[in-house]
Amino acid sequence: MLIRKPDEIPSSAITPKAQYLNRRSFLSRAVGATAVAGAAALGLDRAAEIVSPSLGAHAGTKLETIKSPLTTTGEELTSLNDVTHYNNFYEFGVPKDEPARNAGGLPTRPWTVKVDGLVKKPLTFDIDALLKLRPLEDRVYRHRCVERWSMVIPWVGYSLSEFINKCEPLSKAKYVQFISYFNFKVEQWAGQSTIDWPYKEGLRMDEAMNPLALFTFGLYGEVLPNQNGAPVRVVLPWKYGFKSAKSIVAVRFLDHEPNTTWNEMAPSAYGFYSNVNPNVDTPWSQKTERRIGLPFYAQQRDTLLFNGYQDQVASLYTGMNLKRDF
Amino acid sequence: MKRSILIPLKVLTWLACLAPLARLVWGAVTNNLGPDPTADITFCTGSTALNLLTISLAITPVRKLIPQLSWLIKFRRLLGLFAFFYGTLHLFTYIALYAAFSVPYMIDDVTKRKFIFIGVAAWLLLVPLALTSTNWAIRKMGGKNWNRLHKLVYLAVICGVIHYWWQVKPGVLAPMSITIIVAVLLISRPMLDLWQKRRAAALKQA
Numbered sequence: 001m002l003i004r005k006p007d008e009i010p011s012s013a014i015t016p017k018a019q020y021l022n023r024r025s026f027l028s029r030a031v032g033a034t035a036v037a038g039a040a041a042l043g044l045d046r047a048a049e050i051v052s053p054s055l056g057a058h059a060g061t062k063l064e065t066i067k068s069p070l071t072t073t074g075e076e077l078t079s080l081n082d083v084t085h086y087n088n089f090y091e092f093g094v095p096k097d098e099p100a101r102n103a104g105g106l107p108t109r110p111w112t113v114k115v116d117g118l119v120k121k122p123l124t125f126d127i128d129a130l131l132k133l134r135p136l137e138d139r140v141y142r143h144r145c146v147e148r149w150s151m152v153i154p155w156v157g158y159s160l161s162e163f164i165n166k167c168e169p170l171s172k173a174k175y176v177q178f179i180s181y182f183n184f185k186v187e188q189w190a191g192q193s194t195i196d197w198p199y200k201e202g203l204r205m206d207e208a209m210n211p212l213a214l215f216t217f218g219l220y221g222e223v224l225p226n227q228n229g230a231p232v233r234v235v236l237p238w239k240y241g242f243k244s245a246k247s248i249v250a251v252r253f254l255d256h257e258p259n260t261t262w263n264e265m266a267p268s269a270y271g272f273y274s275n276v277n278p279n280v281d282t283p284w285s286q287k288t289e290r291r292i293g294l295p296f297y298a299q300q301r302d303t304l305l306f307n308g309y310q311d312q313v314a315s316l317y318t319g320m321n322l323k324r325d326f
Numbered sequence: 327m328k329r330s331i332l333i334p335l336k337v338l339t340w341l342a343c344l345a346p347l348a349r350l351v352w353g354a355v356t357n358n359l360g361p362d363p364t365a366d367i368t369f370c371t372g373s374t375a376l377n378l379l380t381i382s383l384a385i386t387p388v389r390k391l392i393p394q395l396s397w398l399i400k401f402r403r404l405l406g407l408f409a410f411f412y413g414t415l416h417l418f419t420y421i422a423l424y425a426a427f428s429v430p431y432m433i434d435d436v437t438k439r440k441f442i443f444i445g446v447a448a449w450l451l452l453v454p455l456a457l458t459s460t461n462w463a464i465r466k467m468g469g470k471n472w473n474r475l476h477k478l479v480y481l482a483v484i485c486g487v488i489h490y491w492w493q494v495k496p497g498v499l500a501p502m503s504i505t506i507i508v509a510v511l512l513i514s515r516p517m518l519d520l521w522q523k524r525r526a527a528a529l530k531q532a
Contacts, residue, residue, distance in 0.1 A: 094500060095500075192499055193498045265495070265497050285435060285439070292361045292362055295357055296363035296364045296367060300364075
């Protein structure tokens with residue numbers, strides 16, 4: 001029997017939060033479910049895999065977490081509503097409110113992350129295995145977009161270095177590249193810009209191994225909403241937000257600086273490092289920023305060097321000219 | 327056009343032109359301008375200015391194509407002045423919320439950042455047009471000179487469109503639709519003139 005009995009589905013999983021908050025995605029999923037039921041009736045074996053496994057891992061599901069000494073204190077959190085409805089995820093539309101409306105179709109299960117390049121041997125990790133690799137930590141970070149707005153977000157994840165160690169990169173590997181999910185059928189809004197998809201980002205190996213770099217699965221103690229980069233992304237709080245690749249499907253270890261999307265689009269504006277720096281201008285002056293969720297007269301504040309994380313990351317860049325290597 | 331129709335239409339135009347401002351004021355009072363109110367105010371004032379300027383540029387070609395709609399000319403000054411009004415609000419948003427009234431900050435921006443330079447240029451080009459918008463100014467200048475001066479609006483709208491393109495991130499195509507509309511409106515002018523000349527010549531021959 002392909003279709004499970006109702007008593008096997010936990011009541012919490014019947015309508016995941018992100019779906020009842022989002023009627024359009026709910027409807028599209030409902031259509032999908034009808035299709036699955038139809039496929040099941042025809043005896044197609046993929047149907048079982050789609051119906052059964054981890055409905056409970058959709059956005060809004062609680063994650064078990066532990067405290068972290070690397071969390072940022074003394075900042076008021078940006079509201080969950082603003083964190084999840086003001087997004088830059090151009091595959092789902094350029095206007096900030098579009099990803100929340102359009103990302104419902106991102107297929108976050110089943111999901112694998114392919115690891116290749118300069119590693120002992122190429123590997124493929126299942127998302128559920130990644131979730132169990134290390135205890136998930138609650139980490140509050142400031143988040144600074146190159147468009148000069150900022151948030152304070154309680155992420156859930158563990159240090160990227162823990163994942164990289166499992167990948168067993170060779171000593172020749174000096175850089176790591178992240179490739180985001182791309183499928184034009186799911187993300188037809190990608191045509192709103194001329195970006196060469198899929199989205200690509202990258203780090204120098206020592207940056208990636210810095211404990212602040214977070215391999216991220218959730219926010220506000222729950223599974224990542226799709227528009228925030230589900231099911232797995234990186235978060236690099238000392239860099240502009242676009243460095244923190246979302247919905248990662250492949251991780252590649254390289255001996256040379258990888259191509260990165262915004263650097264390819266405008267190398268003079270968006271450098272490979274793109275560390276938050278009030279003294280280096282992008283097309284805009286970066287001296288100040290606007291905190292999201294405050295009244296217009298109270299938003300403005302000074303930009304902090306490395307977004308305020310200089311104690312943890314400044315040593316990565318000693319001897320570098322941050323104005324030239326921006 | 328009868329006054330009994332013209333006056334309600336003017337009232338409606340005023341209300342439509344004031345609607346974006348009303349939304350902003352209401353949103354500011356109730357603290358309901360979305361996650362990034364500064365960005366909302368900036369985008370709303372800027373795009374309303376550009377949209378109204380574009381609509382005002384549509385009036386002449388529409389009148390030439392459809393002579394029955396000639397009365398639309400009675401709305402052009404209103405639209406142009408509202409475009410200038412929103413452009414001024416847009417500039418003031420920048421001065422207050424971005425530059426925080428710091429003159430060195432503004433000088434730095436205008437000289438270093440081309441998208442700010444061209445935005446300021448667009449506003450400056452509209453200033454003489456707004457100042458000479460009264461009947462008195464038209465009489466004083468004479469229709470010919472007034473018309474010549476008001477050709478600056480073409481330059482202003484082009485600067486506005488470029489300002490939009492230089493402001494968005496590279497590769498973002500959001501300014502495309504307004505660019506196409508403005509391009510069509512600008513190109514339609516010499517085309518319509520040519521068409522009217524040919525028609526007049528044909529009528530003469532016949």
